Amino acid sequence: MARTFASDNNSGAHPVALIAVAEANEEHVHAYGDDPWTARGIRALRTHVGEAADVFFVFNGTGANVTALSSLLGNGDCVITPATAHVATDECGAPERFTGCKVVGVPTADGKLRPADVEPLLSAHGNMHHVQPRVISISQISETGTVYTADEVRALADLAHANGMYLHMDGARISNAAVALDEPIRAFTTDAGVDVLSFGGTKNGLLFGEAVCFLTPGLADRYLYERKSGGQLASKMRFVGAQFAAVYGSSTWHEMAAHANAMAARLAEGARAAGVELVWEPAANEVFALLPPDAAERLRAVTDFYEWEPRGDRVIVRWVCSWDTTDEDVDRFVAAIPAVMEGRS
Amino acid sequence: MARTFASDNNSGAHPVALIAVAEANEEHVHAYGDDPWTARGIRALRTHVGEAADVFFVFNGTGANVTALSSLLGNGDCVITPATAHVATDECGAPERFTGCKVVGVPTADGKLRPADVEPLLSAHGNMHHVQPRVISISQISETGTVYTADEVRALADLAHANGMYLHMDGARISNAAVALDEPIRAFTTDAGVDVLSFGGTKNGLLFGEAVCFLTPGLADRYLYERKSGGQLASKMRFVGAQFAAVYGSSTWHEMAAHANAMAARLAEGARAAGVELVWEPAANEVFALLPPDAAERLRAVTDFYEWEPRGDRVIVRWVCSWDTTDEDVDRFVAAIPAVMEGRS
Amino acid sequence: MARTFASDNNSGAHPVALIAVAEANEEHVHAYGDDPWTARGIRALRTHVGEAADVFFVFNGTGANVTALSSLLGNGDCVITPATAHVATDECGAPERFTGCKVVGVPTADGKLRPADVEPLLSAHGNMHHVQPRVISISQISETGTVYTADEVRALADLAHANGMYLHMDGARISNAAVALDEPIRAFTTDAGVDVLSFGGTKNGLLFGEAVCFLTPGLADRYLYERKSGGQLASKMRFVGAQFAAVYGSSTWHEMAAHANAMAARLAEGARAAGVELVWEPAANEVFALLPPDAAERLRAVTDFYEWEPRGDRVIVRWVCSWDTTDEDVDRFVAAIPAVMEGRS
C-alpha cells in the first residue's frame, strides 16, 4: 500500500529499529526486562530525560498513558486534560477503566491547555461530592498539531504542584516536539516540571514500544506492579529495549522527527500557496486544513487522510507526515490541490 | 547469554518470525489491524481453530487472558481455575483488576482441573452472597507441564455449558500440547467445546504477540471495545499478524514445538537415568524434578532454571526447553547431574 | 436547627415513614429482603411503575444510579447525560468507579437533554477508538428544577432504542415531577419507554432508602449480584421496604411532594414580586434565582441555601423546598428580600 497522510502509525519501522531487533535476537536472556538490551534502552532514554528518571517499557501508547495515570490517581480523583486529548477521546475509555476516575476534558482553542483553563476547576478540592483534580495531562505535540513551549509546560507544572497535583505528558510524538522547539527533550519535560512522561516510540519509527518515564523521584515505587497488573509487561522485553537503545541512543530519532516535520512544513506551505486555509499554525508533523467536503473527498482519492470534524460548511482535515514521507509524496499531493478545489478531479 | 532451562520466554524469536516482520515492513498500511498481514495471520489461525472463529491479536499472554475473561464475566461472577494457573498466581492480580471478579484457585494434584474439582463450587449459583461461577479456565499445557486430553477438555466444557458457564483455555503453550497429543489444535479446543482460547505465540518463537480466539459464535460482538479499553490494541498490528501468518501458516510452529518437546523428553530421560525423581510425568516441554536444595543450587550453576516450590526437605525445580534448545544443552546438563547430586560440584 | 432552603436532604423523615419503621421493628424476619415488609414495599412501587417491573431496594441515590448504570454497561461503553446531571458532577466519580465507563456530560440550556443533544455523539458507534454510547441518563426532575414531559422522555427513549441503547432515569425527585406534571409516575417512566429507573425516597420524606426499578423485562436477571457486589444490599431491608410500603402505598408521597412544590411556587412568586429574576421557570420544588453576590450573602443569613454557580456579575442561587417547609418559612424569607437587595440587612 502506498504511503498516505493518514497517520504516522501507518508507516513501518525505520531500518535502524528493525536491525536492532534482529541483533537482539540471539540466544537467551532473562525475560521481563532483566536483560542487557532493556538496560541499554533505559540508558538511552535517560540521556534525554535525566539520569534520575525511572524508565519502564510498555507495549503501546494507551498502555503508557493509563498505567502512568493510574500511578498518580486515587479513588475520587480526576484528570484534567484538553477535550481533544487522546486520553479523553481516542482510547475507548481505557483511562476510566484502568483508573476508575473521571477524565475531565476541557475545551481549548488550539488543543493546548493553559492555567486559566484549569484554575476554575480547582475549587472542587475539598468538596467530597466532586471529583478531586489530581493530574493535569497534556499531549506534546497536541492532538491539533500545536506544540507547548517549555515555559507553557512550566506554567502548568507550577499550577499543578501548587495545588497538590501532578503534570503528566502524553509524548506520543515527543520527538517531533523536540525538533519543532529545537530543544533537547529534557528542556520541556524534566526541566519544565513534568512529573510523568509517556515517551512515544511507535509513531517515530519503532515497530512497537513506548516508555513510561517517572521524572519526579519517588513516584515509581509501585509501578512494577502497576505495569504487570495492567497487562503491559512484555516477556521478551529485549526487543523493545533494543529499539530504544538503537534509535534514541543515536541521532536516528532526531533525523526521523526532523524529516517528518520538514515534510509537514513543505505540505503546509504548498497547500497555502494553493489557497488552502490552515486551522492551526503547523508546528510539527501534522497539518490541519479546512476544505469543502467534496474537495476533501476528491483529495483523499489522491492520497488518503482523515477527516477530523466538520466546521461550518467545511471540514477540518488532518495530514500527518511520517519519517518515511518523501518530497514526491508531498509534491504530488500539493500539485493535485488546485484541480481538486475547482472540482476538476 | 547462554541458553538456559529457565523459561521459553528467555529464548529469542525463530528466524521465520523475524523475517516475517522484516517482510511486513514496507510502506504504509492501515494501523490497528485493517491491513493484509493481520488478515493473513487471522486466516492462518483459523486453519487451526476453525473458519468460524473470531480471531483478534493482542500483545501478550496476560492481555489475552484478561480481555478474554472480561468478555465473559459480569459483576459478581467468578472464574474457577487450578490454584497453580497463571491467571491465579502469575499475573499480579491482573484478572481481578481487569474484571473486578474473583479468581477461585482450586488445589489439584497435577495442575489439571477435573469436573469433580468444580462441581462442589456450583452450589453457589443463585446465592447472591457468593460469587457466581461463570468461567472455568484451564491452561493447556498446564503450569505443571501436564496436558489435557481432548476428552478431558470436553468433560469440563460439558460441565460448564450444562451450568450456564464458559470454558476458557489459556493456550500460552498450546503448540506444545498439540505435539504432545499428536492431534490438530482444533481437536482439543474448538471440537472439544472450548469457548474462548488465548492462543500463545511468544513462548513458541515469536518476538511478541498472542491471539484471542472466540470459538463459540456470538461471544466476540463487543471484543473490539474490550481490547481497546483494555490497552491491548497494537497500532502497527501488521507486525503481529505477519508473524502468525508465517509461523502458523506453515509447519514452523509444529517444528518448534516438536523440537522443544523432544528436548524435554531427552532431558527427562537423562535425569531419570541419573537417579532424579520427576514430580509429574513430563508430557510437553516442561520437566519438574525433585532435588535436594543444595544440589539444585549447584545444578543451577551449570545451567540456570527456576525453583518452583519446596516439597518436604527437597525442592521442586522446573526445567523448560525451548525451540532453540540443543542436544548439547541437554546432554551437558544431564552429564553434570551425578556430580551435583553427590556434592562434587 | 431551623429549616432552610439548602436541600430536601436536610429535612427529616415524615412521621408516616418513621412510624412504619417502628411498626416493622418486631421479632425476627429473614435478612436481605426475604421478608414481608420488603414484599409490601415492592408491591407499593409496582402500583406506580407497573406490575411487570423488577424492583430492588438500595441505600441511597448514588447506589441506585451506579448499580443501575452498571447493569446496562459493558467495557468501552459510555453514558450520555446533561453536564449538570448528578451522575456527571455530584457523585465524586462513583459512576466511573463502579462501571469503568466514561460519563459524557453534554451542555444543555436548562438541564434537560434533548435528542438533538445526543444525536451527534452516536457517530461513535462502531469506532473502536471511541467510547460507545450505550445509556442515556436523565434526571427527573432535572438538577436545574425543570421537568421532562412524558413526550420528551419518550423522544429520548425512542432515540435510545433505535440505536441499541437504554434510557435510565435518575428519579431522586420523581415524586415532585409527578405532581408537577399532574400525571401518574408511570406515565412518564414505564409508559414513556424508560428502561431503568432510580426511584427516590430519601428526598421525599424517608429516613433513607431508594429503589432500582427495571421497567423493561429481562434487564434485571443479574441485578442481585450487581447490588451485593456493589455494597448496596441492606441486611435489615425490612426498614426500607416498610417505609416505601407506607409512603408509596398511600397518598403520603403525593401530599409531601405537592406541598414541597407548592412552597416552591409560593417562594418563586414572592421573589419575583420582590424583583428577583429567576433563571429557569420553576416547575417542582426547586427555584433558581439570580442575585448580586453580596445580596446572596445577606439573604443566606436569613435562611441558608446554596450558591450554584456564578453567572456574569451575579450568582445563581438554589432554593429547595421540602415536605416540611412552611408558609411562614417562605413568607419570612420573601419578606427579607427587599432589604437584602437594597443592602439594608
Place this chain on the structure above:
Amino acid sequence: MARTFASDNNSGAHPVALIAVAEANEEHVHAYGDDPWTARGIRALRTHVGEAADVFFVFNGTGANVTALSSLLGNGDCVITPATAHVATDECGAPERFTGCKVVGVPTADGKLRPADVEPLLSAHGNMHHVQPRVISISQISETGTVYTADEVRALADLAHANGMYLHMDGARISNAAVALDEPIRAFTTDAGVDVLSFGGTKNGLLFGEAVCFLTPGLADRYLYERKSGGQLASKMRFVGAQFAAVYGSSTWHEMAAHANAMAARLAEGARAAGVELVWEPAANEVFALLPPDAAERLRAVTDFYEWEPRGDRVIVRWVCSWDTTDEDVDRFVAAIPAVMEGRS
C-alpha cells in the same frame, strides 16, 4: 415471624436505637454528616477506640469493609484473610470489585488467622509477577464464632507492620468480642495495633449503620472521597449517628452483646448436655454444632438456623443468638434436641 437462630441480622432494632432515630427526626440539619447527631456518634465511638481515631459512618458491613480495604490497597496488592472470612466468601466479590485486588483466603483450623499462616505468603514481596501482600484482614469475632485475644491481634499487627503491611479488622460483631474477652474494645483494636476497623452496628441492635474507624493516624486523609465514590455516603447521616450515640454512648451496646453471648452459652451448654458435639468452643454469640443431616432438618422445624457445610456424614450447623433471644427461645430449642436426635420429631 418468630425469633430464630438464623442470624443476628434477622432481629430488629433495640428500642434505644429506634428512639434515638425518632429523637433525631426534628427540623433540618446539614446533610452528609455535618450535623450534631453525627458528631455525637463519632464522639461515642471514640470513647471505645481512642480520641485520635478518624471515624466515618457508612451504610453496611460490606460497605465498611470494601471502602476500608480500598483505602489501604494499590494496584497489584492483595489482602490475606482466613478462607472463611466474610470478605473472602460472603460479599459476592465486592472486595475484588471495589479494589481490583486479589483476596487470598488462607485455610485455618478455627477461623482465626495466625502469623504462621501469613508468613509463607510474604515471599511474594518484591516479585512483580505475584500480588503483593498489603493488608491482613481478620474478623472479630471470627466467622466460626471464635475470638482473637488482644495478644493474638498484636502478633498479627506486628507481623503486618514489620512487613510494610496493615491490619484490618472486620468488627461486624465486635461488641460480642468485647464481652467475650471482658475487655474494653480498644484493648484488642487500637491498643493491639489494628490500623483500620470496620465497627459493626447492625448486628448488635441498630436499624442500619456501621462505622469505619482509622486507628492509625494519617490513613484517613482521602477517605471522604473513597466513601462518596464508593456509594456509602448517607445523606441523612444523622439517623446513623444518633443510633451510635445512643447505643455506644451508653451501656446499651454492652447489655445487648452480653445478653446475646449469655444466650449462646446457655444454648451451647444445653446442647452439649443433650449429647450434641460442638465444632469450636463457643466464645461469643455463635454456636457451631455437628448434627446428622436428618436431625438438622428436624431441628430446623423447631427453630430455624443455617446449615454451614458438610463434615463427613454430618453437617455443621450454626446457631446465632441475638440481643433479643430469650431464655425461653433457648430452652424450647434445647428441649427439642433429644427427640430430634432420636428421630422422634
